[in-house]
Amino acid sequence: MRAFDILVFALVSLHSNWRRTALIALATAIGVSSVLLLTALGEGANRYVRGQFETLGTNLLIVLPGRSETVGGPPPMLGETPRDLTIDDAYSLLKHASLKRVAPVIVGSAPVSTAAGLEREVTILGSTSDMYWVRSLHLGYGKFLPPGDPKRASSVCVLGYELAEELFRSQPAVGQWVRVGDRRFRVVGVLTDSGVSVGVDFDDLAIIPVASAQALFNRNSLFRIIIEAASEADLKTGEEAIHRLIAARHEGEDDVTVIAQDAVVKTLGRVLTTLTLGVGGISAISLAVAGVLIMNVMLVSVTQRRAEIGLLKALGARLSDVRWLFITEAFLLASLGAVFGLCVGLAGTQVVAEMYPEFPVAVPPWSIAIVVSVAMLTGIVFGVLPARRAADLDPIDALSKR
Numbered sequence: 001m002r003a004f005d006i007l008v009f010a011l012v013s014l015h016s017n018w019r020r021t022a023l024i025a026l027a028t029a030i031g032v033s034s035v036l037l038l039t040a041l042g043e044g045a046n047r048y049v050r051g052q053f054e055t056l057g058t059n060l061l062i063v064l065p066g067r068s069e070t071v072g073g074p075p076p077m078l079g080e081t082p083r084d085l086t087i088d089d090a091y092s093l094l095k096h097a098s099l100k101r102v103a104p105v106i107v108g109s110a111p112v113s114t115a116a117g118l119e120r121e122v123t124i125l126g127s128t129s130d131m132y133w134v135r136s137l138h139l140g141y142g143k144f145l146p147p148g149d150p151k152r153a154s155s156v157c158v159l160g161y162e163l164a165e166e167l168f169r170s171q172p173a174v175g176q177w178v179r180v181g182d183r184r185f186r187v188v189g190v191l192t193d194s195g196v197s198v199g200v201d202f203d204d205l206a207i208i209p210v211a212s213a214q215a216l217f218n219r220n221s222l223f224r225i226i227i228e229a230a231s232e233a234d235l236k237t238g239e240e241a242i243h244r245l246i247a248a249r250h251e252g253e254d255d256v257t258v259i260a261q262d263a264v265v266k267t268l269g270r271v272l273t274t275l276t277l278g279v280g281g282i283s284a285i286s287l288a289v290a291g292v293l294i295m296n297v298m299l300v301s302v303t304q305r306r307a308e309i310g311l312l313k314a315l316g317a318r319l320s321d322v323r324w325l326f327i328t329e330a331f332l333l334a335s336l337g338a339v340f341g342l343c344v345g346l347a348g349t350q351v352v353a354e355m356y357p358e359f360p361v362a363v364p365p366w367s368i369a370i371v372v373s374v375a376m377l378t379g380i381v382f383g384v385l386p387a388r389r390a391a392d393l394d395p396i397d398a399l400s401k402r
Contacts, residue, residue, distance in 0.1 A: 013329055020297055021333060027293050028337025028375055029344060031286035035371045036345030036363055040352070042276025044361035049268050051360065059232050060134070060261040061099075061239055063225040063246075067255055083250050084221030087150050087210065092249060093227060096241040098234035103131040103226045104150065106213040110181040112159075112206050114167050122163055123205040124180060126213020134228045137202070142174040142189030145209055153211040157185040161193040162203035180206060181216050235260050280367065287371075290337065291378035294330050327380060334379025338372045 014021045065085045090104040106126035113119035129147040131137070137144070144158055157180065164173040164187070173187045185208060194202045214220055229238040239258045247254040345363065352361045 011332070014332060021336070024290070024294055024297055024333045025337040025340055027290040028287070028334055028379075029341035031290050032338050032341025032371050032375050033345035033348060034286055035280050036342065036367060037348050037352075038282075039276055039280045039367040039371075040345075040349045040361050040363040042272060042279060043364045043367075044352075044359050046269060046272040046276065047360040047362065049272060058136070058261075059100075059229040059235060061227040061229060061235065061242065062259045062261070063093075063227065063242060064257045064259070065221070065224075065255070066257055083253075083255060085225060085256065086220060086222065089246060089249055090222065090225045091150070093225070093242055093245055095245065096238065098230050098238040098241055099227055100230045101130045101134050101228040103127050103134040104210050104222045105131070105224050105226060106210055106217065106219070107223045108213065108217045110216065111179075112163065112167065113179045115177065118167050120163060120166060120204075122160075123201070124213060124216065125205055125207045126210040126216075127207060128210055130228075131207070131226070134226050138192040138194065140190045140192045141172075142187070144189050145207065146188075150209070151211050152209075153215055154209050155183070155185045155212070156188045156209065158189040158191060158207040159187055160191050160201070160203040160205045162201075163206065164190040178206075180208065183212070183216055185212075232262070235262060276364075280371075287375055287378050290334075290375075291382035294333055294379055295382040327384065330379045330382060331376060332379075334376050338375035341375070342368065342372060 063085065065083075085104075087104050090102045093099050093102055104127060108124050108126075109121060110124050111119050111121050112124075125131075127145070128150050129145045132139075132144040139158075140161060142158070145156060146154070148154070157178065159167070159173055159178075167173070167178065168176060173190050176187050177184055178187060179185075185206075191202055208216070210222075227238065227242070229235050239260055242258050243254050243256070246256050349361055349363050352359075
């Protein structure tokens with residue numbers, strides 16, 4: 001038999017048993033679509049986390065007080081530090097050429113109120129003018145904190161979009177006065193509607209000069225220092241320089257933790273990729289189940305088609321012809337299910353994307369290639385046993401239905 005004859009014969013057989021064909025194709029489609037949907041969700045989670053960290057800015061190094069070592073509690077607790085981070089510590093880091101900008105940060109909570117009596121308890125972030133560039137912030141209108149001596153307190157502030165809307169309604173916020181805690185500040189700018197970024201809601205906070213935040217919260221220590229390296233290639237050099245410069249200021253003791261933004265993103269990316277592969281592998285079990293179904297149905301088909309197989313052999317069909325006939329049927333069943341499952345999986349991904357537009361769900365190209373290949377390979381592998389059994393039938397016994 002020619003390859004074309006085998007293909008036509010297999011297609012006719014599938015069409016004549018369309019209920020069986022539909023059942024097996026459905027089982028394979030469920031496996032393929034589940035793998036695609038789960039890997040798409042995993043890829044979406046990976047992109048979402050990366051996007052969240054990219055909104056922080058680029059080439060960032062974050063300095064926290066305390067060594068990254070355990071002190072008896074559940075890890076990873078920061079160890080005790082004998083000295084607080086100060087504004088002088090922050091600006092001493094600019095001595096190194098690999099470090100471009102520094103933004104000292106103090107964080108606290110305080111009520112923000114207006115003369116009209118409207119009041120909100122919000123996060124107060126104390127920093128400098130460089131925070132605008134380091135964190136890649138965007139102004140809706142007005143201007144950001146003015147540059148100048150970071151140790152000099154000034155009564156200006158920048159409000160988040162939502163906070164400004166709730167405090168001033170339809171009135172322009174810039175130029176208005178607000179009371180933050182027990183101090184008055186003049187609004188000089190309002191941020192764009194930017195939402196939550198890595199746990200910080202920039203729509204619902206107020207940014208004031210770092211020296212003003214020190215006076216407001218009555219503390220000199222910094223919450224952290226955010227540093228922008230000159231380039232991505234300078235991140236490693238900059239991290240080493242930070243440890244060296246801080247140790248020089250702290251009597252030789254390296255008592256800070258430096259977190260590189262790219263290291264966090266890469267670590268989270270590896271974790272999420274592993275999870276994606278894990279859930280994809282678990283869902284791929286359904287493909288094995290579909291393969292077993294193909295094998296069982298094909299074995300039943302061999303029993304039902306004994307006379308047909310005997311007639312083919314009596315007419316001169318070789319053992320390999322019969323074997324390839326059943327393998328081709330199994331392959332076509334798996335391929336049909338794979339195509340159907342691919343369409344369902346892509347459609348399901350599109351539905352999820354429409355329902356949750358902020359979640360960048362996407363089917364990775366490698367998953368399409370792998371799952372379709374595995375589905376087709378499953379059909380071939382699980383079709384071998386029925387094909388061998390059909391080929392081993394004696395033509396006389398098959399025609400006599402014994």
